[in-house]
Amino acid sequence: MWNYTDKVKEHFFNPKNAGVLDGANAVGEVGSITCGDALKLMMNVNPATNVIEDARFQTFGCGSAIASSSALTEMIIGKTVDEALLLTNRDIAEYLGGLPPEKMHCSVMGAEALRAAISAYKGEEWDDDHEEGELVCKCFGIDAAMIERAVTVNGLTTLEEVTHYTKAGGSCQTCHEKIEDVLEAVLAKTGALKPAKAHAPGTVGLDAILPLKPKEAPAAAAPKLTNVQRMQAIMLAIEEIRPQIQKDGGDVELVDIDGKDIYVRLSGACSGCSQSAGTMMGVQMKLVEKLGEFIRVKPASLMPAGA
Amino acid sequence: MTGIYLDNNATTRVDPEVLAEMLPLFTQDFGNPSSMHGFGAAVGGKIEWARKQVQALLGAAHDSEVVFTSGGTESDNTAILSALEAYPKKKSIVTSVVEHPAVLALCDYLEKKRGYTVHRIAVDGKGDLDIDAYKAALSEDVAIVSIMWANNETGTIFPIEELAVLAKAVGAVFHTDAVQAVGKIPMKLADSAVDMLSLSGHKLHAPKGIGALYVKRGLRFRPMLRGGHQERSRRAGTENAPGIVGLGAAAQLALVHMQDENTRVKALRDKLEAAILEAVPNCFVTGNPANRLPNTANVAFEYIEGEAILLLLNEHGIAASSGSACTSGSLEPSHVMRAMGVPYTAAHGATRFSLSRETTEAEIDRVIAVVPGIIERLRSLSPYWAGAGAAPKAFAPTYA
Numbered sequence: 001m002w003n004y005t006d007k008v009k010e011h012f013f014n015p016k017n018a019g020v021l022d023g024a025n026a027v028g029e030v031g032s033i034t035c036g037d038a039l040k041l042m043m044n045v046n047p048a049t050n051v052i053e054d055a056r057f058q059t060f061g062c063g064s065a066i067a068s069s070s071a072l073t074e075m076i077i078g079k080t081v082d083e084a085l086l087l088t089n090r091d092i093a094e095y096l097g098g099l100p101p102e103k104m105h106c107s108v109m110g111a112e113a114l115r116a117a118i119s120a121y122k123g124e125e126w127d128d129d130h131e132e133g134e135l136v137c138k139c140f141g142i143d144a145a146m147i148e149r150a151v152t153v154n155g156l157t158t159l160e161e162v163t164h165y166t167k168a169g170g171s172c173q174t175c176h177e178k179i180e181d182v183l184e185a186v187l188a189k190t191g192a193l194k195p196a197k198a199h200a201p202g203t204v205g206l207d208a209i210l211p212l213k214p215k216e217a218p219a220a221a222a223p224k225l226t227n228v229q230r231m232q233a234i235m236l237a238i239e240e241i242r243p244q245i246q247k248d249g250g251d252v253e254l255v256d257i258d259g260k261d262i263y264v265r266l267s268g269a270c271s272g273c274s275q276s277a278g279t280m281m282g283v284q285m286k287l288v289e290k291l292g293e294f295i296r297v298k299p300a301s302l303m304p305a306g307a
Numbered sequence: 308m309t310g311i312y313l314d315n316n317a318t319t320r321v322d323p324e325v326l327a328e329m330l331p332l333f334t335q336d337f338g339n340p341s342s343m344h345g346f347g348a349a350v351g352g353k354i355e356w357a358r359k360q361v362q363a364l365l366g367a368a369h370d371s372e373v374v375f376t377s378g379g380t381e382s383d384n385t386a387i388l389s390a391l392e393a394y395p396k397k398k399s400i401v402t403s404v405v406e407h408p409a410v411l412a413l414c415d416y417l418e419k420k421r422g423y424t425v426h427r428i429a430v431d432g433k434g435d436l437d438i439d440a441y442k443a444a445l446s447e448d449v450a451i452v453s454i455m456w457a458n459n460e461t462g463t464i465f466p467i468e469e470l471a472v473l474a475k476a477v478g479a480v481f482h483t484d485a486v487q488a489v490g491k492i493p494m495k496l497a498d499s500a501v502d503m504l505s506l507s508g509h510k511l512h513a514p515k516g517i518g519a520l521y522v523k524r525g526l527r528f529r530p531m532l533r534g535g536h537q538e539r540s541r542r543a544g545t546e547n548a549p550g551i552v553g554l555g556a557a558a559q560l561a562l563v564h565m566q567d568e569n570t571r572v573k574a575l576r577d578k579l580e581a582a583i584l585e586a587v588p589n590c591f592v593t594g595n596p597a598n599r600l601p602n603t604a605n606v607a608f609e610y611i612e613g614e615a616i617l618l619l620l621n622e623h624g625i626a627a628s629s630g631s632a633c634t635s636g637s638l639e640p641s642h643v644m645r646a647m648g649v650p651y652t653a654a655h656g657a658t659r660f661s662l663s664r665e666t667t668e669a670e671i672d673r674v675i676a677v678v679p680g681i682i683e684r685l686r687s688l689s690p691y692w693a694g695a696g697a698a699p700k701a702f703a704p705t706y707a
Contacts, residue, residue: 033652037612
């Protein structure tokens with residue numbers, strides 16, 4: 001028997017926004033019946049404001065797949081498309097109070113469906129629209145891009161975790177070496193080569209990845225950027241993120257840079273907002289992307305005394 | 308935990324009469340049967356009584372053919388490894404694709420690490436064994452054939468006597484994993500070609516952690532566990548006396564209830580199945596309906612997933628089981644469903660209801676009342692469901 005949280009049970013037994021959304025103008029479909037779970041996310045996006053005004057889902061899958069889909073719709077209604085894009089599978093898992101490690105792939109399915117729907121809305125080619133042959137895991141149809149995203153967002157370090165989060169490698173196992181190659185490539189890029197501590201028993205929440213912080217990583221092994229260039233890159237990236245956060249009535253400012261720890265202060269509507277952890281994650285993803293190295297964004301309140 | 312327990316192929320409730328027989332063994336007759344004093348002698352007598360009960364249930368010729376073990380998995384491992392050791396020149400094993408992991412995983416290991424050739428005989432859509440392939444796989448190089456008597460997921464029964472006779476004709480040892488069959492199918496091993504048979508206590512209302520291996524008199528046998536003379540040196544280790552006595556009592560009760568199992572319980576199973584098939588569109592019974600255990604119904608519901616079904620059943624206090632991937636933590640639907648070629652549209656929704664002599668008609672009526680609503684509810688959430696009888700909805704995921 002899985003150890004599901006009350007929140008998961010609530011969203012499974014009484015799913016929100018289930019069913020077909022007529023006239024949806026943004027639809028994302030992921031998974032397949034062969035794989036054992038599939039999600040069709042339908043959204044109504046206001047073309048003038050880009051706000052997601054309504055969202056519904058249809059899901060074939062287990063309890064946590066249905067709960068993740070329900071949670072996803074609740075999380076995105078009222079957000080703009082760009083705000084929604086900042087959501088990750090971790091936000092979904094966190095919203096549900098955590099998922100069993102083996103079930104994290106359900107939250108990933110939600111995040112992938114969201115990306116697919118938004119790409120469809122924007123008329124973009126989704127970067128998962130790969131040619132045959134680029135798949136890493138043929139059993140579940142998982143490509144390298146999806147594995148990379150799951151590894152980056154969730155700080156995964158082992159093959160087993162990748163399987164829990166994406167299902168890749170969970171069947172015939174012939175792709176295990178390929179997955180390990182992708183994993184090592186991402187870890188090398190981000191500098192996060194230290195193995196994560198074991199997950200908290202039963203569930204995985206935000207804190208499960210905290211041990212990832214590569215504390216002893218030698219400064220010399222880091223980036224090609226000089227310290228000044230790096231600082232400027234960080235400041236620039238934060239400036240680029242601010243307008244989105246200001247739209248919600250909040251703000252973010254850079255307080256300090258301590259190696260791989262970037263301290264920021266959230267203010268305005270962000271302070272005390274239940275979504276602020278999600279906002280932090282959004283900022284972190286943006287910075288990782290811009291810098292090409294693994295950093296952690298932390299609230300200024302966590303700065304070591306005297307630093 | 309109260310409720311409607313229809314997962315008896317997973318495990319059964321210990322019969323209160325069984326428990327009553329066991330209790331004195333913990334605090335009163337606690338001696339070691341090997342000891343040279345009265346404490347031990349009392350226990351030794353009870354163990355031999357239990358051995359006779361198991362002998363009777365199996366229809367074995369001699370009580371000494373019964374070796375007590377820790378359960379089905381140990382019995383299966385012991386049987387296969389014994390035959391391989393007793394016939395060191397033979398390098399092949401014959402088994403089926405639908406065996407329990409206790410056999411399959413061991414065979415995989417023997418193939419990979421010890422260089423044995425393993426023939427895994429396929430089944431057809433009803434779960435029946437491909438007899439021609441079985442005959443073709445038999446040769447004088449086969450040390451042991453291990454084929455289950457009845458399948459745990461579908462209840463489909465294999466023609467064990469026919470298979471055993473064929474195996475003996477080429478000089479192979481014949482073992483059967485009868486964990487699901489013992490207590491439900493009348494047996495007379497005294498007249499059978501079966502050499503070894505595994506059984507497990509907790510599938511027949513005895514506790515977990517006790518089982519037995521039947522070893523025909525005269526068969527070459529090599530022990531897996533070494534260390535003591537217990538069980539005539541065929542299974543070392545101080546006897547699990549309470550478990551053994553519990554298994555003996557359970558064997559006695561199983562014989563008493565065998566008729567009930569094959570009439571009343573079977574009728575309840577058939578009623579449940581027929582009612583579900585009538586009330587729910589797009590579902591079917593897996594396995595061979597004409598040749599099954601009397602207590603097992605496995606229904607595959609199309610376009611929905613088994614774990615979700617089980618969670619909703621559980622809300623109604625109904626315990627069942629599923630061949631779906633999600634319930635086990637593995638990511639694949641059950642190997643039995645895949646071996647039978649059950650389409651993926653239904654394999655993930657395969658749901659097993661396994662009854663016991665404790666199941667009542669009122670319970671079955673309750674399940675019949677609840678199941679259609681659960682299936683309809685999940686289908687209303689499913690992107691594949693397009694209505695009764697309709698082809699599945701076109702649903703083109705971005706990756707598939």
